[in-house]
Each structure stands twice: as C-alpha cells, then as structure tokens.
Amino acid sequence: MKRRVVILGATGSIGESAMRVARAMPDRIEIVGLSGRNNTGRLLELAREFPEATLCAGDEAAAKQLSHDLGRTVLHGEEGLLTLAALPEADLVLVAIVGTTGLKPALHALENDKDLAVASKEILVMAGELVMATAAKMSGRVHPVDSEHNAIFQCLEGQDPSTVKRLILTCSGGPFRKADAADLASVTPEQALRHPTWSMGRKISIDSATLFNKGLEMIEAKWLFGMPMERVDVIVHPQSIVHSMVEFLDGSILAQLGSTDMALPIQYALTYPERLTGPCAPLDLTALGKLEFEAPRNDLFPALDLARRAGTAGGTLPAVLNAANEAAVDAFLSSKLPFPGIWESVARAMDEVPFVEHPTLDQLIAADHAARLIVGS
Ligand code: NDP
Ligand code: MG
Numbered sequence: 001m002k003r004r005v006v007i008l009g010a011t012g013s014i015g016e017s018a019m020r021v022a023r024a025m026p027d028r029i030e031i032v033g034l035s036g037r038n039n040t041g042r043l044l045e046l047a048r049e050f051p052e053a054t055l056c057a058g059d060e061a062a063a064k065q066l067s068h069d070l071g072r073t074v075l076h077g078e079e080g081l082l083t084l085a086a087l088p089e090a091d092l093v094l095v096a097i098v099g100t101t102g103l104k105p106a107l108h109a110l111e112n113d114k115d116l117a118v119a120s121k122e123i124l125v126m127a128g129e130l131v132m133a134t135a136a137k138m139s140g141r142v143h144p145v146d147s148e149h150n151a152i153f154q155c156l157e158g159q160d161p162s163t164v165k166r167l168i169l170t171c172s173g174g175p176f177r178k179a180d181a182a183d184l185a186s187v188t189p190e191q192a193l194r195h196p197t198w199s200m201g202r203k204i205s206i207d208s209a210t211l212f213n214k215g216l217e218m219i220e221a222k223w224l225f226g227m228p229m230e231r232v233d234v235i236v237h238p239q240s241i242v243h244s245m246v247e248f249l250d251g252s253i254l255a256q257l258g259s260t261d262m263a264l265p266i267q268y269a270l271t272y273p274e275r276l277t278g279p280c281a282p283l284d285l286t287a288l289g290k291l292e293f294e295a296p297r298n299d300l301f302p303a304l305d306l307a308r309r310a311g312t313a314g315g316t317l318p319a320v321l322n323a324a325n326e327a328a329v330d331a332f333l334s335s336k337l338p339f340p341g342i343w344e345s346v347a348r349a350m351d352e353v354p355f356v357e358h359p360t361l362d363q364l365i366a367a368d369h370a371a372r373l374i375v376g377s
Contacts, residue, residue: 033093047066082105095123153224169214176209187209206333214296241260
C-alpha cells in the first residue's frame, strides 16, 4: 500500500530522517505536503525534490519568495499548516514541529480522518487527553514516532492491554550522567548540546541534558497508551540500543532494539503495520559487546519528579511544565539562565500558575501563556 504523507517540520532533524525513509521507498511513500519555518533554503531544495508537494512557509514574505522561485502557490503560517493537515490527497500527517505549534494542525488532521504520526511530544504533554479523545472519535490512528514510544507500540502489538504491568522507558542519561551538582551549575549551552548517542534538534538536546525529555516522555506515554503515571518507569541505559520495554503480569519483559537512528521509528510510524527494508543500518550486537542499565539520579535531575507530579495531577499542570520548560530552554540557550535555572523555573511556574482540573483547549493555552510569562519575568 502506498502512503501519501504530509510532513510538518520537514526542514528539521526529524524531517530530514523522514526524507531518508521516503527516498528509500518511493513506491510506498509519496510526499504530498511539506512545511518549514526559518530555513527557507532547505524548503526550496525539498520543493524541487518533491515537485508535487504542497508547501507551507513560516511567513508571508518567505511564501512569496518561494512562490516566485518555484512558480507555484505556497501557503504560510498557522492557516497554511491547517490546510496542509487536511489536504484531501493525504493519508497521514507527520507532526515534527518543535514545541506546541503542531497541536491545532494535529487535531485538524484527526478531525479530517487522517492518520497521525507524532514526533512533537510537547503536543501530547500539553493536550494528550484531547488528542487521544479526538482520535478515538474519528477513523485515524495515532502512531508514535518518539523512539521509546514507538518501541512500546511495537512491544504491545497483539498483547492484551490488561496483562501489562508497567512501561519502562529507557534514557541515555544525557551528557551529564556522571556529573555532580557543582558541575551542573556551570554547564554551558555548547556542553549541553553535545548528546552522547543521538544527533537531534537543539531543544530536544537540551531536554535530554536536563532529563526533561524523559519527563515529557513519561506524560506522553501516559496518554498514548492509557497508562497511569505510577506504571510508567524510567531506567538509564547509556548505549540507547534498547529503545524501551514493557513488563507483563507474568514477569516477562519485551523490548525493542535497534540502532540509534530515528529513521527506524519514523519508518514504522509511516508504513505501519508493514515492516519493509529501509535506510537503517542493521544492528551488530557483537560489535556493541554490552548493554548497561542503571537507576536514574532523581536527586541531581529534578525533571523526572516534576514530570511525575504533573502527569499524576493532570489538568493544566503538564501544559504548565511543558511551556515553562520551553521558555527556560530558550533562555538558557541565549545565556539568560544558568542550567539549573531550567528546572527551578519549571518548578516555580508549576507552583504559581492557577490549576484547572478539567481544562478546555482555551484554558490549556491560557495556562501555557501564564507559565511562559512567569519564566520570562
Ligand atoms: P528541529 O529544531 O530540528 O526542527 C524543528 C522543525 O519545526 C523545523 O522544520 C522548523 O522549521 C519547524 N518549526 C519550528 N518552530 C516552528 C513554528 N513555530 N512554526 C512552524 N514550524 C516550526 O527539531 P527536531 O526535528 O529535533 O524535533 C522536532 C520534534 O520531534 C520535537 O518535538 C522533538 O521533541 C521531537 N523528537 C525529536 C527527535 C530527534 O531525534 N530529533 C526524537 C524524538 C522526538 P525551520 O527549521 O525551517 O525553522
Ligand atoms: Mg525519545
């Protein structure tokens, strides 16, 4: 079966890996829509490679320039993303925009009966209940792209959900796995951006260094798999080869293993339920030699406890955690906040933004704005 795919965030790291998958199987994947924001040069190259794709640029000026260069209409901004999400010729929309900008397009794609492949974990942290409820009402499915959730998705196939004891997310531990509190106080953006096992965009690289990435993933897992927070665990696995695991009532643990290449989970999310030869190098376990596991250092990295608290309370608290973290990461990257200031800002926003237990989308957006203001102030 051929899948006709829209990629929101095509000019980013996930977008690039998705292109490698699409190029490896042109008879199975057709790119029908592409979006970018600031990297107009890359969007132009992709537009030339995929001349049939509908395009969406970041703003009107970029859209006009691209339209002039290509001799075809180019959409832009939020309206453009919504149009791409509902393209009549699309079967599946891959949301790979960093942050929560992809939330409304994701909901719109589901409302138009598209399948959704979700890389943007922030949208599930902010509004996972709403995304999953929308998917349940419509005919589209939600396929996780995040490597941990894609692994769990694979381990759960054909299993009775009532026999699952817990989900175990693996975590590389980030670049500061062996640091102490004094080291963390002076971490620079350059040091924090150097991830030991994965090559990724800037925001998620910082999230991996603070362990907020794993915290966001705990909440993401809760919504994707309908699992209470107390049954979502984290284990540090420095090699990032076991992408995650599921423990069952009988004591069996199923795991998914693969090389550290996002093309693998992206491919499974795009071609599900088929397994096809793709661009990923095979895994050589003898070359690796050993796989290690250890407990996370919750004392040093408060992100996991903050995320557990937010995920357990629900309501607006995950949206506050997510927005405060986004704002704090921006401030850290522009050297306005020290590294520990990221989790200190998140904790402050979680204490200060008024809590709403059953929020509407507008209330979630208001909580998100309030959290950003607190971090910015
Ligand atoms: P990048 O920063 O590399 O790419 C982000 C993409 O989103 C780019 O195409 C960018 O356009 C676009 N974009 C950014 N802001 C906006 C906006 N406000 N409106 C429209 N488009 C925008 O990020 P990644 O690819 O690393 O990550 C994307 C998402 O996937 C994140 O949510 C991340 O957590 C998740 N993820 C990433 C993984 C990875 O390995 N990279 C692994 C698992 C999950 P432009 O560059 O043209 O400005
Ligand atoms: Mg991940």
